[in-house]
Amino acid sequence: MRLVLVLHAHLPYVRAHGMWPFGEETLYEAIAEVYLPLAQLLERLAAEGIPTPLTLGMTPVLSEQLADPRVKEGFLRYAQDRLRRAEDDHTRYRGTEFAASAEHTLAFWLGALEGYRALGGDLTGFFARAQERGQLELVTSSATHAYSPLLSSDAALWAQIKTGTETYRKHYRRAPTGYWLPELAYRPRGWWNPPVDGAEAGLRAGVDELLYQAGIRYSFVDAHLVQGGQPLAMGPHSSSILPMEGSEATYRVHELPSGLRVLVRNPETTLQVWSAEHGYPGDPIYREYHRKDPISGLRHHRITGRQVDLGAKAAYQPEEAQARAIQHARHFVARVGELAEKHPEGVLCAAYDAELFGHWWYEGMTWLEAVFRELAGLPGVQALTAQAVIRGEVPRIALPEGSWGRGGQHEVWLNAATLDYWRLVYRAEGQMVEAAERFAYGLDAPRRALRQLMRELLLLESSDWPFLIESGQATEYARTRYEGHAERFAELYGMLEADRIDLGRVSALEDLDGVFPEADVSLYRSRGKAPVEGNPLGDLLRQTAAGREARRAAEAARYGPLPGVPPKGQEPPQPVRRHSARGKREPLEKIQGIGPVYQKRLWEAGILTFAQLAALEPQEVLRIIRPHPWQRVDVAAWIREAALRARG
Template identity: 35%
Template sequence: MALGYVALVLHAHLPFVRHPESDYVLEEEWLYEAITETYVPLLQVFEGLKRDGIDFKMTMSMTPPLVSMLRDPLLQERYDEHLAKLEELTEKEIEHNEHNGHIRYLAEYYATEFQKIRQTWESYDRDLVTAFKQFLDSNNLEIITCGATHGYMPLMKMYPQAVWAQIKVACEHYEENFGRPPKGIWLPECAYYEGVERMLADAGLRYFLTDGHGLLYGRPRPRFGSYAPIFTETGVAVFGRDHESSQQVWSSMVGYPGDPVYREFYKDLGWEAEYEYIKPYIMPNGQRKNIGIKYHKITARDGGLSEKALYDPYWAREKAAEHAGNFMYNREEQVEHLAAMMQRPPIVVSPYDAELFGHWWYEGPWFIDYLFRKSWYDQNRFEMTHLADYLRRHPTQQVCRPSQSSWGYKGFHEYWLNETNTWIYPHLHKAAERMIELSRREPADELEWRALNQAARELLLAQSSDWAFIMRTGTMVPYAVRRTRSHLLRLNKLYEDIKSEKIDSGWLEKVEKIDNIFPNINYRVYRPL
């Protein structure tokens, strides 16, 4: 009998980026890259595990913006075109490197991989949400929700209606897409503030995740630290992140992804190839970009890009298997030690961004595959579980109040509230006030009903924590600023048009087509609680 549990949790999220008004927007490729490098490879891993009789268990959030984009016909069509260009380029690379043996070998490898991706993509009729849902239905994958647009809840807590809208709209959207209400939620950025659990309970949610210190600083301090969930006074359970297992995977300096054998992320054919040759595959304005075809390995953690040696997926896969075995061994030792100390089965919760596996760490899906296989066959000290199964088996836990926390820099809120992004919050707060005011209205006709619902969409989209995060990281800042401003400006115009009873129907129709997330939203979700 197993001494304890290990729960792998992946957070699959991308901000809502969809631009039907433009033929090309670079940021749409965030989704296309994630499909190619993370979501389809994960599905292929799950399919292989099921095929081979391995009853794997994993928890995975799929946020409403991601689900909406994955099911959007326009983005599906554009991904088809994106993948076709990759396929075309790899065939061109095979011919171009006829006398360059290793590069040709890698080009042929990529051609085979892209072919497999297309086969998986088309086998599900381009609907990856249905693809993941089959593993939810078989109880291998526990899919949980998130905030409606990944809004940073502690920074909107002065407007409870805004927090409630993030939670309620997300739960309704989940049920529309998965045919059942969600059991759990990934709080955006694992950011918790005291009192949000009451809204989670009212929405029917059973559990959420926080960083380890969210439990360790709880009142009273949990007896088993972060190695057992706690129940809040509302009955909603809280799981805390385990830092030991997290660092082994997260850290590119001391963790697995920085191994010299693994693929180098920052050396890409889009920047390396001769300009005229690669021009048809980069941005329409001629600016270079990452293509996704990379021929080099990390080689040395402190080496420059010019010093990178050629990559070999065979040896990288061998290293992924080695690292999976090491991760398993460390969890065995950890669980055995904790079980002896606790006198009860511990649970080690290991949450990560899903895009780490495949996009940032190319070999990540192989690592997951080997981890489940090795854990299934090669050890008996822990059992892989997902969070819903664990709560079914262990319905009694200590009651305490978690501490305000996040999994961001320094563990609290400053990454989303600092000198780079503080300017957005007075505008977001004013917008929330206006939406709460609008929620009290009864629409005079269908046009006003549509305008009120669109105002709710615009506020939700403006509240995405991704924009503040990008402003802080310093990458793609103009886009994040533009998105924040555009949603706020649209909401303000809708507010003024509704109040003056002069709604611009043509403009409204245009905005509805651009920001078409949550087609069944009801603006009354913002009414005072």
């Protein structure tokens, strides 16, 4: 078996946009706990001659921030502040049960400062050199991690893709061939209907087609797209190649009709690492992310148990936790060996968010280093980078639309709470295409205003904003951010339309949102028709059902059956809800552990009463609420309490 270990590193643009609890400190924390420890891990293993065939995705917006002088200076101040806090904790906790944790934390921050200074703060340069010496492989992504299937035009998606590939070239000194699809979200070639006003329906290129045209040769998709996808409708704009059924398909590299090849995220190894309930990160010995010291704000407690309140968490013991991480690494490698016996000719793609390792799961970097050490002597398994496994003959496949989000579709990013966001995005995307055609002339002032207009749009399109809104993690911060980018976009567009460029104001915006200094406005030209302008506060889907049917009939007459649109009368059966979504709603959030977010998800699934919740199986509840991997939820306890409340 060939094993491909993939880490996807991404944070949104937070430079100069707040500090705490949301803002630059999230980036500084990730530098200290994830990106710098990863560099140090690679250096140690290289010195010992142990191979580290890691495929590392670095989003362009993250690379830009890591290379930014302001971020480098800010991180040093942040690390010095944390070192002072660690020194105080070391003194305060001497002779107590927290002494070992305080000593470990002090050593950690001393090492972080020393390591960052040794690199000259140049993390992107380090990873570029690691790639040049063959220690890892770097892949790119959309410029700001935009949610590809929902962007309103091929021009908008093309600008995200090409800005991403050019930013990669700048930081890593070569053209990329690999690409991480943000949220593993994919849409094939076919008819596209906008979910809100402000964009035009029509036949769209597949995401994979645009990637291939940009020089990308492989990407990654989630397992359900190849395991359970339905055949696409046949016609001149679709493929006759059907999705494969069964788990065996997840152990293969596939080629899409465009020529792009895809690796499939492996479900077994995903659950083993991601799940806080069934996987490694929830072990009681590991450090508790959510409990902070009331004085220093540093972390000195262990998980202790999933049902233990934060106030009752026990002291963290670093040596025990590090030993447990090594045990878990050996277990993981043994599990890979078992899968290799079942799929000796297969490709196992174990893909995770990089920020899980060291940040959400503090011991994750110890685990990762131990995995590389164990893999070096594992028979029957060859660890390789993604580029090395995509060569040769592979089966061809056509995939349906989907993502790795809840439900496998777009509901995390497209829902009632995010409709206004998408209206603003679509209006701005349409105006950007128009501006690129109307105002792209040689004078310095409009050229700078156009480039800043493009930057504000790229930042507006970040998938982080709708995700944070839906998840409830940072709703107000996300809304402030996307509304701010939309307002600055409108301000710049107004300057261009009036032919009165305020260079002082443009300079201020360049300083605030100066990411992608080489932004190329021409990317929005010659990429198809611009979306029609719409009212960002307009009603959802103003087009009538009759109008949509008329357009579909016209397109079918011209092109034949449309991809993904079955003939009238042959629509697939709609899923039947287990419970009606109507009726009296009981306050499910009264159950300990069910907050407003989980209550909303249960209600949306038709689980309105304690009796309905009590009738579910634990796995069914987990599928409905889809907790984050680092969140520990005891759904069995929920069901028991629901039964008690239902009986009164």
